[in-house]
Amino acid sequence: MADREAQMRTSVNQKLIETGEKERLKELLRTRLIECGWRDQLKVQCKEVVREKGLENVTVDDLVTVITPKGRALVPDSVKKELLQRIKTFLAQQTNL
Known part of the structure; x- marks a missing residue:
C-alpha cells in the first residue's frame, strides 16, 4: 500500500511539473502568504x-x-483550503494519471 501511495505521489508531482501547474500553485501560494x-x-x-x-x-x-x-x-487555513481545492480540480481534469 505504501508503494502505491508513493507511486501515486510521484505521478501527481510529475504531472504538476509537466503542465506548469506546480509553478502556478507556488506563485499563488506566494501571493496569498504576502496578502495575509x-x-x-x-x-x-x-x-x-x-x-x-x-x-x-x-x-x-x-x-x-x-x-x-x-x-x-x-x-491560514483558508490558504491551505484554496490550494487543496486547486490541486483537486487539477487532478479531476487529468485523465491519464
Whole structure:
C-alpha cells in the first residue's frame, strides 16, 4: 500500500511539473502568504531569534530549524483550503494519471 501511495505521489508531482501547474500553485501560494501578512510575521520571528541569540551566533540553518515549524503553523487555513481545492480540480481534469 505504501508503494502505491508513493507511486501515486510521484505521478501527481510529475504531472504538476509537466503542465506548469506546480509553478502556478507556488506563485499563488506566494501571493496569498504576502496578502495575509504571513511573510511579515516570519520576518518578525527571524528578527526575534537573531535578537535572542545574537547575530554572530545564528546561522541560516538555525533560523530554518526554529522558523519552519512556526511558519507552517502560521499558514491560514483558508490558504491551505484554496490550494487543496486547486490541486483537486487539477487532478479531476487529468485523465491519464
